[in-house]
Amino acid sequence: MTSFEFKWTKNKKPEGSKVIKLKNTKRKPIPIKNPSEDQEKPKAKNIEINRNIIKPQFKEVEQVVFDNNPTSFIKRKGKKDKLKNNNNQDSLAGNKVEISTAKHHSLFSEKYKNVHINPNVRGASVVEKVFSAGNQFGELNIHKHIISNLEKHKYTLLTNVQEKAIPEVLSGKNCLIRSQTGSGKTLTYAVPILNTLVNITPKLQRTDGVQAIVVVPTRELALQTHELFNKLNTFQWIIIGQICGGENRKTEKDKLRRGVHVLIGTPGRLLDHMLHTAAFNVKHVRCLVLDEADRLLDMGFKKDIVRLVEEIDSHKGNSSYDPLAMLKGQKASKTNEEKTTQNDERQTLLLSATLTKGIAELADFTMKKHVYIDALDESATTNPDHMIIPNTVKQEYILTFVKHRLVTLSAFLVSKAKENSKTFVFMATTQMVDFHYELFTKYLLKMPINKGKLKNGDVLLLDEEDDSDDEMQALDMEIFKLHGSMTQQERKAVFNGFRKAEKGILLCTDIAARGIDVPEADCIVQYTGPQSDEDYLHRVGRTGRAGKSGSAIIFLTHEEQDFIPRLQNHKVFLKEHDTTLLDKNLTEFMDEPDKSEATLALQRRYETAIAKDKELHRKACFAYSSWSRFYSGFPIKMKSVFDLKRVNIGHYVTSFGLQESPTTVARIVRGQATKSEPKRLNKKLANHMDNVELKIPTQKRSRKSVGSSTSEFSSGLTPARKKQKKY
Numbered sequence: 092m093t094s095f096e097f098k099w100t101k102n103k104k105p106e107g108s109k110v111i112k113l114k115n116t117k118r119k120p121i122p123i124k125n126p127s128e129d130q131e132k133p134k135a136k137n138i139e140i141n142r143n144i145i146k147p148q149f150k151e152v153e154q155v156v157f158d159n160n161p162t163s164f165i166k167r168k169g170k171k172d173k174l175k176n177n178n179n180q181d182s183l184a185g186n187k188v189e190i191s192t193a194k195h196h197s198l199f200s201e202k203y204k205n206v207h208i209n210p211n212v213r214g215a216s217v218v219e220k221v222f223s224a225g226n227q228f229g230e231l232n233i234h235k236h237i238i239s240n241l242e243k244h245k246y247t248l249l250t251n252v253q254e255k256a257i258p259e260v261l262s263g264k265n266c267l268i269r270s271q272t273g274s275g276k277t278l279t280y281a282v283p284i285l286n287t288l289v290n291i292t293p294k295l296q297r298t299d300g301v302q303a304i305v306v307v308p309t310r311e312l313a314l315q316t317h318e319l320f321n322k323l324n325t326f327q328w329i330i331i332g333q334i335c336g337g338e339n340r341k342t343e344k345d346k347l348r349r350g351v352h353v354l355i356g357t358p359g360r361l362l363d364h365m366l367h368t369a370a371f372n373v374k375h376v377r378c379l380v381l382d383e384a385d386r387l388l389d390m391g392f393k394k395d396i397v398r399l400v401e402e403i404d405s406h407k408g409n410s411s412y413d414p415l416a417m418l419k420g421q422k423a424s425k426t427n428e429e430k431t432t433q434n435d436e437r438q439t440l441l442l443s444a445t446l447t448k449g450i451a452e453l454a455d456f457t458m459k460k461h462v463y464i465d466a467l468d469e470s471a472t473t474n475p476d477h478m479i480i481p482n483t484v485k486q487e488y489i490l491t492f493v494k495h496r497l498v499t500l501s502a503f504l505v506s507k508a509k510e511n512s513k514t515f516v517f518m519a520t521t522q523m524v525d526f527h528y529e530l531f532t533k534y535l536l537k538m539p540i541n542k543g544k545l546k547n548g549d550v551l552l553l554d555e556e557d558d559s560d561d562e563m564q565a566l567d568m569e570i571f572k573l574h575g576s577m578t579q580q581e582r583k584a585v586f587n588g589f590r591k592a593e594k595g596i597l598l599c600t601d602i603a604a605r606g607i608d609v610p611e612a613d614c615i616v617q618y619t620g621p622q623s624d625e626d627y628l629h630r631v632g633r634t635g636r637a638g639k640s641g642s643a644i645i646f647l648t649h650e651e652q653d654f655i656p657r658l659q660n661h662k663v664f665l666k667e668h669d670t671t672l673l674d675k676n677l678t679e680f681m682d683e684p685d686k687s688e689a690t691l692a693l694q695r696r697y698e699t700a701i702a703k704d705k706e707l708h709r710k711a712c713f714a715y716s717s718w719s720r721f722y723s724g725f726p727i728k729m730k731s732v733f734d735l736k737r738v739n740i741g742h743y744v745t746s747f748g749l750q751e752s753p754t755t756v757a758r759i760v761r762g763q764a765t766k767s768e769p770k771r772l773n774k775k776l777a778n779h780m781d782n783v784e785l786k787i788p789t790q791k792r793s794r795k796s797v798g799s800s801t802s803e804f805s806s807g808l809t810p811a812r813k814k815q816k817k818y
């Protein structure tokens with residue numbers, strides 16, 4: 092890269108001029124014109140500093156590097172020698188620079204053209220009560236130790252769904268249970284299962300085998316459910332176990348051989364053990380729970396579940412299972428073996444926050460007869476199209492310019508850090524999570540001491556080569572990341588870390604969208620749109636748990652604004668986010684009173700950092716590429732809102748802090764180009780090229796994990812496994 096340097100000696104220094112250092116990059120400067128003066132664009136060899144524009148206190152600047160962009164300067168303290176070496180014969184002594192602070196469109200509150208969201212459309216959302224009318228666990232016919240243990244953990248009042256469902260589950264009926272997110276569905280099966288097992292006499296032995304199987308879609312949910320069971324289970328003879336993808340199979344086999352009564356796991360791994368671990372005996376399974384049933388289906392686990400159910404049924408007879416009858420009959424001194432052969436049909440429970448056609452089909456397949464329990468008041472009119480979201484959650488949207496998405500998100504996170512919030516940020520792909528995690532950890536949490544400005548406050552500067560001793564911890568906030576391509580140990584550590592943290596930001600994929608319970612989470616950010624309307628609901632449902640309050644915000648671009656009326660059709664009404672606080676926080680954070688300048692400073696800081704950091708640049712390219720693949724793969728029913736053909740992909744590249752064209756990024760990802768700064772293609776051509784590239788199934792793409800987000804829900808099973816020997 093060629094650099095130009097010039098210096099004024101005191102006597103040569105022209106009035107009103109300053110020492111600057113011009114760094115020549117191939118990138119074209121963003122033309123910034125002072126609207127008040129109709130002057131020519133600054134020419135490289137005739138640079139003049141306009142004092143009317145630069146603040147007058149700009150006096151003693153030793154060296155300023157100008158990277159071809161009038162708004163972005165780089166100060167290199169103590170690096171004169173290095174800079175000198177970079178000088179070449181093109182030094183421009185005496186040249187003048189016109190530096191303008193001409194206003195750009197503002198970051199957040201600019202009024203958009205073509206916005207057709209009607210902010211006045213308000214309607215009555217469907218409201219579901221969380222807690223029942225004061226009924227308590229103590230009133231249920233359950234073991235007193237379970238009740239005292241529940242109370243010890245502050246579970247005293249029954250939630251609505253618990254009040255309605257627990258008696259039905261206790262009576263042994265098959266149930267399909269629907270209630271809103273965070274309403275306590277886990278206890279509706281955990282309490283009855285424990286109660287049934289604790290009441291069996293003589294006491295269950297380890298050799299009695301698995302009595303209940305709980306199937307959940309993700310490993311985190313398995314971990315969480317396992318913890319809840321263990322919290323409630325003070326009965327030493329009842330063993331709760333957990334198996335899921337990513338864990339050591341052999342350890343799990345040993346666990347199963349030693350004996351487990353309640354087994355919680357993800358479908359793939361459960362089936363794997365059912366088929367290959369002789370010690371896993373399903374003959375005595377009394378209860379099968381399919382938690383987050385709709386998610387299990389969405390994630391393509393239907394086949395595994397069908398197989399799992401068939402496997403359980405093939406080992407059992409047909410007589411009906413009735414835990415209540417079993418309890419009544421406990422006085423007759425039957426052996427455990429007699430009891431299980433007599434009660435050998437499983438009870439099945441399906442739980443979900445949304446009711447879909449798929450669930451109805453799954454219910455038909457897994458249960459002969461079942462009762463449907465809905466937590467919504469009987470008086471409320473139920474319409475399957477209406478989405479029920481806790482009314483304690485404030486739902487908002489923010490309309491951003493595509494190229495400002497990154498800075499807007501950063502500003503939002505700065506605000507959240509100030510509020511000591513616990514925030515989930517949902518992103519489309521694992522590559523996006525990885526990239527943003529690294530970017531924010533390195534370049535948002537930490538800032539140069541001068542916060543992107545020269546000390547005298549004149550011009551913005553980029554932290555191109557400042558070393559760590561010039562940096563400070565700008566935000567007192569920990570950032571976490573969670574996605575399916577992390578190892579099981581990493582996932583566990585992050586999940587536990589985030590749950591225990593007092594505050595923090597979790598960047599995650601939809602792997603954290605269902606069932607995950609972080610009671611203190613008070614904010615949900617959807618940085619990329621959901622793949623379905625139901626996904627919107629589940630993501631939002633990570634806050635506002637058990638009646639607590641929370642907020643949820645979705646980032647939308649102009650092209651995506653139809654998502655708002657779409658949600659209105661589901662009786663979900665979002666308000667536009669008031670950006671005043673964002674503006675304030677960003678300007679304070681960047682120590683730059685003008686929000687456009689603050690925006691540019693942060694964007695340029697990111698761009699410079701990414702351009703210089705090879706690994707981060709690679710991550711940015713892969714993140715963009717995975718995003719474009721994700722975006723082009725939105726389900727048909729969502730295409731009216733999220734359609735790659737309608738978006739300006741060049742701007743999206745900018746939103747990943749990249750300076751290349753989309754086509755070049757695609758070539759870099761394919762290994763056909765190294766990092767470069769070519770001319771941007773025109774938009775149409777770039778669009779066209781990128782679409783063509785997406786369709787070419789190159790070897791690299793299929794090998795690379797930049798693929799869809801569904802891969803991350805892997806059960807840990809390797810596909811097309813050879814049959815393993817039982818032992």
Ligand SMILES: Nc1ncnc2c1ncn2[C@@H]1O[C@H](COP(=O)(O)OP(=O)(O)OP(=O)(O)O)[C@@H](O)[C@H]1O
Nearest residue numbers: 246248249250272273274275276277444606608637
């Ligand atoms: N009776 C209760 N009293 C107080 N808190 C409760 C009660 N029941 C459950 N909770 C709390 O409510 C939160 C949500 O519970 P749970 O995870 O079971 O909800 P859910 O309905 O399964 O949600 P999702 O649909 O998102 O999976 C948890 O933090 C749990 O501890």
